[in-house]
Structures are given as structure tokens and as C-alpha cells.
Amino acid sequence: MNIEQKLAVEDLNTRYAEAIDEDRLEAWPDFFSSDGRYLVTTAENVAQGLPLGIISATSRAMLRDRIKALRQANVYEAQRYRHVLGTPRIEAVNGTLRARTSFMVARIMHTGETTLFATGCYEDRIILDGTGAQFAEKTVILDSRVIDTLLAIPL
Amino acid sequence: MTAHTSPHQWPAEGLSRVPYWIYSDPDLYALEQERIFRGNTWNFLCLEAELPQPNTFRTSNLGDMSVVVTRDANGAIHAFENRCAHRGALLCLVPRGERKEFACVYHNWTYDLAGNLTGVAFRRGIGGKGGMSPEAKPERHAPRKLRVEVLAGLVFGTLGTDPPSLETYLGPEIVSGIRRVMRAPVRLLGGYSQSLPSNWKLYMENTKDSYHASLLHMFFTTFRLNRLSQKGGLVVNHNGAGHISYSMAADVAGSEYEQAKMRSAQDGYSLDAPELLQSVDEFGDGIGLQILAIFPGFVLQQIRNSLAVRRIVPQGLERSELVWTCFGFTGDDDRLNELRLRQANLIGPAGFISMEDGAATGFVQRGSRGAPRELSVLEMGGQGTSSEESRVSEAAVRGFWKAYREQMRM
Structure with missing residues (x-):
């Protein structure tokens, strides 16, 4: 891992979280490669070796569908997130980068209620080429098995 | 409508009315724990x-x-x-x-x-x-x-002093609905919990409310996964404790939605990745959806190939934990396993067709808080609890209250 790679991963993380927190969700799928995978699961499932996801997508198209559903079909009270990310630990393995980043997400409801909604870590596989960095795989491992009310906006 | 009920006295209209104090009376919470959960009911414990x-x-x-x-x-x-x-x-x-x-x-x-x-x-x-x-x-x-x-891989327990046998409590139709889904040895896929901002009863009513499914859950309706015009039915057992709502996978006629211009029938909404909805008829009977719920707090779910058990844990008057465990069978091939994991996007706290339930029960809790003496009206499909072909019915919700009143001696 070199300093350019480190900066590229940190920049990707920052822009990713910012897009979600600023409600630019239509841009969210483009942080992934076209066959990118996105899995939200719990530390408990991971520890037991169980494959179930709370959200499980295997292509950018599935991510676009999720945003379309959020915008057009699903019903939930207005809310937004604030991500706080840790410093990623990065390893370069055969041309791809693996990054592990802690996160905390506060949820701010339209009523003003602000709660610590989720904590955990991202385990990412990142492709870095001439055009920029993208997630080939992003696994969101939640520390808790409990989600309060619902998980609409992606983490 | 103003009610003239005193606390703990059921409205004279019977099962077609539910008083809002039922969700907000702190004395009732302790009594429910004693008479229902530690009484003569059968409670799902685990797989x-x-x-x-x-x-x-x-x-x-x-x-x-x-x-x-x-x-x-x-x-x-x-x-x-x-x-x-x-x-x-x-x-x-x-x-x-x-x-x-x-x-x-x-x-x-x-x-x-x-x-x-x-x-x-x-x-x-x-x-x-x-x-x-x-x-x-x-x-x-x-x-x-x-x-x-233990019934077909589901473990139930009771602390009651005089409970009927589990099969008597459920009745033959509910037992066969369970056996239909639990067709082979179970393989666990994983689980999670949803913390609901509502009284436990609001979630159980929600699962027994076949009327809301295609109206609240617009994803469901838009993709014709479940419309009330699809062929299906509603089964309510003898004591009201058990119900099954089911529908066939194929859509028969759905023009009522478009004609009524409901928000849930949006044109031009298509998936970029339609494989999300791919499924196989693993039960061989064409039934695409079966929700089976048992009083007081259990749900067995088959939505296409997504199978799960859910149990509700009351955590005080206005908070409940919904524990989800998803499963397949030990004989599943890779393809069926993949379908189950992909269709899991439909369910749970982030589920395309279930995320609203957690919020909706909270809306009732908050909306009815200042109106303990007002009444909720449950008259879809009449006032009784009999099984019927139409799911435009609240018969199973009334069944819930029938079982509730019996256990609470109310």
C-alpha cells in the first residue's frame, strides 16, 4: 500500500458517506462497480458463519432499484444520517485493496430526535484504476443485531 | 365517535371495535404477561x-x-x-x-x-x-x-396450568399450514431483530391484517407480488388464535387498483434487476405467499422462497422487539439457497415489503395516545371471525381480539 492508495481509499470513504448524509442517494450506486456487491449484516451472523443479509445486493442495478423503491414506493418518516468514519486499515492484495473502516451513524428524524442508530465496520474490496476508486464489495457489519424501527437509507 | 367504556370493559359492539386504552394502559401490561404469556397460550420459543x-x-x-x-x-x-x-x-x-x-x-x-x-x-x-x-x-x-x-421443527412452550394440547390450540388448518412450510429439516440462514416503537399487540394485529398488505406496502403491489385481487384466502381458526392469509403467485385480475387510482399502483415503475423477484414453486401448490400467525406472538412467513419465523417480545407498554430467524432446508441446492438470500431483501427492517410495518404500528401508538376512550373500527369483512376467500377483511384481526379477550377474561 502506498500513500496514493491510502488517500484514494480515504477520499472514496469520505465522498461515499457525504453522498448519503446529503441525501444524494441517486449517486450512491455509482460508488460501486457494475457487478459490485453490497451486504448489510450483523456481527452475530458473521460469527456464526450465516450468510443472511439485512440488505444484500449483487449488482449496481440492484442498488439503483433500492434507491428507486425508497424514492417511489417505500413509506417511512423523513430522516437523515450523519456518518462518522474511522481511519481505514488498508491492505493491498493482488491488485485490489482491502479496507476496514469503523463507522458510527446518527439518525436524525424530522421531529428532531437524534439517536445513535448504527455502529460497526465496513469491510471493503476496492478497485483503483486510472479513472478512480470504486467498491467491488462492501460488507457492512453491524455491531448490534437490533435495528430500531427500520433501515431505509443505506449505511 | 365517542365511546363510553370504562377501563378494561370491552365496547358493546364486540370484536368490531378496539378501545385505544388497550395500547396505553400500564396496568394491562402486567396483567397480559400473567394471563396471556404465562397463561394457557402456546408460545413459539425457537426452531x-x-x-x-x-x-x-x-x-x-x-x-x-x-x-x-x-x-x-x-x-x-x-x-x-x-x-x-x-x-x-x-x-x-x-x-x-x-x-x-x-x-x-x-x-x-x-x-x-x-x-x-x-x-x-x-x-x-x-x-x-x-x-x-x-x-x-x-x-x-x-x-x-x-x-x-415440538411441531414440525417448531418448539412451543407454555406455563399454563390448564392448556389444551398444542394441536388442539391451533386446530387442523393451522397445523397443516405449518406442516406445508416446514417440509424438510431446517438449515438456518441467519437472523436479526427489529425494535418496534409500539405495543406488542399492534404488531400482531398488523400481521393478521390482510387488508393492509397491498395498501401500505406499495412495493408489493407495484410488482404484483400481492394484490387483494389475486386469488387467495383467509383462514381463521376456532378460537381466533391462529390465522393463515395466502395468495397464489399468479395475478388474476388487478384493474381495481388502477381504476381507483391508488397511490400503490404506479405505472412505469420497473426494476433494473428483476431477478430480485425470481422464485420457484418449491411447495408445488402455486401459493406464492402464506402468512401464518399464532396468538400471542408468533409468525411463520413464506413469501415466495423467503422463509422466516418471527416472534414478538414485549419490552414495556410502547416498545417491542421483533426477532427474525430466516431459514431454508438442508436439502436446498445452491440455486434455491441463492433465491432465498436474494429474496431476503423483501423482508426484515430493510425489507422492500416489510419495512413499513415497524413504522406503521408506531404511527398508531402515537396517533391514539391522547384518545384512550376512543375506538378503532374493524368492520372490513363484517364483524365475525370466520374464514373467507376475500382478504379485504379484518376477520383475523378480530380473531386476535377474540383470543385476547378469552385469555384476559375481558
Whole structure:
């Protein structure tokens, strides 16, 4: 891992979280490669070796569908997130980068209620080429098995 | 409509009215724990597959009471209160594992896997001093044991003094609805919990409300996964405790939605990745959806190939935990396993067709808070609890209240 790679991963993380927190969700799928995978699961499932996801997508198209559903079909009270990310630990393995980043997400409801909604870590596989960095795989491992009310906006 | 009911007296209209104090009266909460969850009802505890071999256990709940479910060295399944005979501390502090006995961490009293008290630390004292009198009988305060029955891989328990058998409680149609889904040995896929901002009863009413499914859950309707015009039906059992709502996978006629210009029938909404909705008819009967719920707090779900058990744990008057466990079968091939995992996007707290339930029950809790003496109106499909072909009906919700009133003697 070199300093350019480190900066590229940190920049990707920052822009990713910012897009979600600023409600630019239509841009969210483009942080992934076209066959990118996105899995939200719990530390408990991971520890037991169980494959179930709370959200499980295997292509950018599935991510676009999720945003379309959020915008057009699903019903939930207005809310937004604030991500706080840790410093990623990065390893370069055969041309791809693996990054592990802690996160905390506060949820701010339209009523003003602000709660610590989720904590955990991202385990990412990142492709870095001439055009920029993208997630080939992003696994969101939640520390808790409990989600309060619902998980609409992606983490 | 203004009601003239006094607390704990049911409205004269019967099952077609539900008084809002039922969701907000703190005295009622404790009475429900005693009469319903620790009374003559059958409560789902866990899947038998969660106790995969001898000397394994998992914790569960009977209402808000913690219980331990075990499989002993001989393979027999037991369930008992998670409470030490001595000071009432939890005996088991972890959700699952392997163990040959339980030892309370507080004073090291020990129990076998059937919940029998087997050892009291320093019972005879040390060096002839201290300890208990030989006449003391701490065993009398041992954790209460549940009566346990296993039906098609589902473990149920009751603390009731006079419960009917599980199959009598459920009735033949509910039993066959369970056997239909639980067709083979279970393979666990994983789980999670949803913390609901509402009284436990609001979630159970929601699962028994076949009328809301295609109206609240617009994803469902838009993709014709479930419309009330699809062929299907509603089964409510004799005591109201059990219901099945089902629909066939193929859409027959759905123009009522478009004609009524409901928000749930949006044109031009198509998926970029339609494989999300791919499924196989693994049960061979064309039924694409079957929701089966049993009073007080259990749901068995088949949505296409997405199978799950859900159990509700009351956590006070206005908070409940919904525990989801998703599963397939040991004989599933890779393709079916993949379908189940992909269709899991439809369910749970982030589910395309279920995320709204957690919020909607909270809306009722908040909306009705200032109106304890007002009444909710449940007149879709008449006023009774009989089975019917139409799911534009609240018969199963009325069934819930029939079972509730019977257990609460209300």
C-alpha cells in the first residue's frame, strides 16, 4: 500500500458517506462497480458463519432499484444520517485493496430526535484504476443485531 | 365517535371495535404477561434446528420473561425460566451455545439441562460452620418448567396450568399450514431483530391484517407480488388464535387498483434487476405467499422462497422487539439457497415489503395516545371471525381480539 492508495481509499470513504448524509442517494450506486456487491449484516451472523443479509445486493442495478423503491414506493418518516468514519486499515492484495473502516451513524428524524442508530465496520474490496476508486464489495457489519424501527437509507 | 367504556370493559359492539386504552394502559401490561404469556397460550420459543445436538441451548422469551430452551444429553427438549432459585438472577447470560449444566454466576448454584437445581454452593457450610439447615428446601423455588411441544421443527412452550394440547390450540388448518412450510429439516440462514416503537399487540394485529398488505406496502403491489385481487384466502381458526392469509403467485385480475387510482399502483415503475423477484414453486401448490400467525406472538412467513419465523417480545407498554430467524432446508441446492438470500431483501427492517410495518404500528401508538376512550373500527369483512376467500377483511384481526379477550377474561 502506498500513500496514493491510502488517500484514494480515504477520499472514496469520505465522498461515499457525504453522498448519503446529503441525501444524494441517486449517486450512491455509482460508488460501486457494475457487478459490485453490497451486504448489510450483523456481527452475530458473521460469527456464526450465516450468510443472511439485512440488505444484500449483487449488482449496481440492484442498488439503483433500492434507491428507486425508497424514492417511489417505500413509506417511512423523513430522516437523515450523519456518518462518522474511522481511519481505514488498508491492505493491498493482488491488485485490489482491502479496507476496514469503523463507522458510527446518527439518525436524525424530522421531529428532531437524534439517536445513535448504527455502529460497526465496513469491510471493503476496492478497485483503483486510472479513472478512480470504486467498491467491488462492501460488507457492512453491524455491531448490534437490533435495528430500531427500520433501515431505509443505506449505511 | 365517542365511546363510553370504562377501563378494561370491552365496547358493546364486540370484536368490531378496539378501545385505544388497550395500547396505553400500564396496568394491562402486567396483567397480559400473567394471563396471556404465562397463561394457557402456546408460545413459539425457537426452531428445533437452533438446538442442533445434545447439550445445546438457546435463550428465548415467554412475553417479557427470559427462558432457557435446551436439548439434553438424550436429545429431549426442555424449557425453563431463566431465573436462579436463590436470588432470581439470570442463569444463562448468552443467547446460545453448548453446555452440560448451568451455573448461576452470582453464588454458583447449579442446574441440569431440564432446569432442576442440582447444587447449592457451600450448602453445608465450611468446616461445620455456616451453610443451610438440613431442613431447607431451596429446590422448591427452582425455576418454573414450561410444558414443551415440538411441531414440525417448531418448539412451543407454555406455563399454563390448564392448556389444551398444542394441536388442539391451533386446530387442523393451522397445523397443516405449518406442516406445508416446514417440509424438510431446517438449515438456518441467519437472523436479526427489529425494535418496534409500539405495543406488542399492534404488531400482531398488523400481521393478521390482510387488508393492509397491498395498501401500505406499495412495493408489493407495484410488482404484483400481492394484490387483494389475486386469488387467495383467509383462514381463521376456532378460537381466533391462529390465522393463515395466502395468495397464489399468479395475478388474476388487478384493474381495481388502477381504476381507483391508488397511490400503490404506479405505472412505469420497473426494476433494473428483476431477478430480485425470481422464485420457484418449491411447495408445488402455486401459493406464492402464506402468512401464518399464532396468538400471542408468533409468525411463520413464506413469501415466495423467503422463509422466516418471527416472534414478538414485549419490552414495556410502547416498545417491542421483533426477532427474525430466516431459514431454508438442508436439502436446498445452491440455486434455491441463492433465491432465498436474494429474496431476503423483501423482508426484515430493510425489507422492500416489510419495512413499513415497524413504522406503521408506531404511527398508531402515537396517533391514539391522547384518545384512550376512543375506538378503532374493524368492520372490513363484517364483524365475525370466520374464514373467507376475500382478504379485504379484518376477520383475523378480530380473531386476535377474540383470543385476547378469552385469555384476559375481558
